Amino acid sequence: MGEAVHLDQVQYLVGDFSLGWRGRQWAVSAPRRTLQVGSWAEQGYPFFSGVGIYRTTFKAPRRLPEGRLLLRFAKVGDLVEVRLNGESAGVRAWPPYDVEVTGRLRPGRNEIEVRIANTLHNLFRLDRRPSGLLGGVQLLAAEE
Numbered sequence: 001m002g003e004a005v006h007l008d009q010v011q012y013l014v015g016d017f018s019l020g021w022r023g024r025q026w027a028v029s030a031p032r033r034t035l036q037v038g039s040w041a042e043q044g045y046p047f048f049s050g051v052g053i054y055r056t057t058f059k060a061p062r063r064l065p066e067g068r069l070l071l072r073f074a075k076v077g078d079l080v081e082v083r084l085n086g087e088s089a090g091v092r093a094w095p096p097y098d099v100e101v102t103g104r105l106r107p108g109r110n111e112i113e114v115r116i117a118n119t120l121h122n123l124f125r126l127d128r129r130p131s132g133l134l135g136g137v138q139l140l141a142a143e144e
Contacts, residue, residue: 018044039077039130041122049123052132054114062107068142069105073097074135076116083113101139 016031032044035052073080073092082089082099085106090099118131 019046020044035132037133037136039128039134040118040132041128041130043132046128047122047126048131049118049120051115051117054116054133055112057109057111060105060107060110064105064107065141067102068100069102070098070100070140070142072138072140073099073133074137077129077131077134078119079117080133081115081117083115085111100142105139 018029018032019026020029021027026046029044035054036043040046040048040052071082071089074097076092076097079091079093080097080099081091082101084101084104087104089101089104092099114133114137116132118129121127121129122131
């Protein structure tokens with residue numbers, strides 16, 4: 001006669017996929033190719049721990065405001081790095097999530113890459129803690 005096996009350890013599935021809630025259980029789905037503003041947990045990655053990358057190009061006005069320019073992130077879960085036109089502009093790990101882009105932002109076409117890293121909490125605790133770019137982003141002229 002065989003022994004009873006107790007599954008008291010968590011098993012991890014590693015790969016390129018997303019999850020969706022179907023009925024009363026999780027179902028594996030094809031990976032998403034874009035991330036939206038909002039929690040990764042609500043976009044098919046409820047237990048993801050790692051780095052998500054948001055990229056876009058935009059056109060800045062010919063005449064930029066004078067003084068210091070800041071990108072202000074309303075809410076981030078948990079750490080943000082900004083790369084503007086191929087160069088790191090800064091990393092912020094707590095509020096205020098303001099990254100100075102003075103001298104890196106140029107009139108005309110710009111490329112921005114925002115990297116958001118979360119903690120290992122979601123992976124090891126199997127909790128759906130909000131992570132990602134959780135709010136809007138503003139370009140501000142800093143008051144001296």
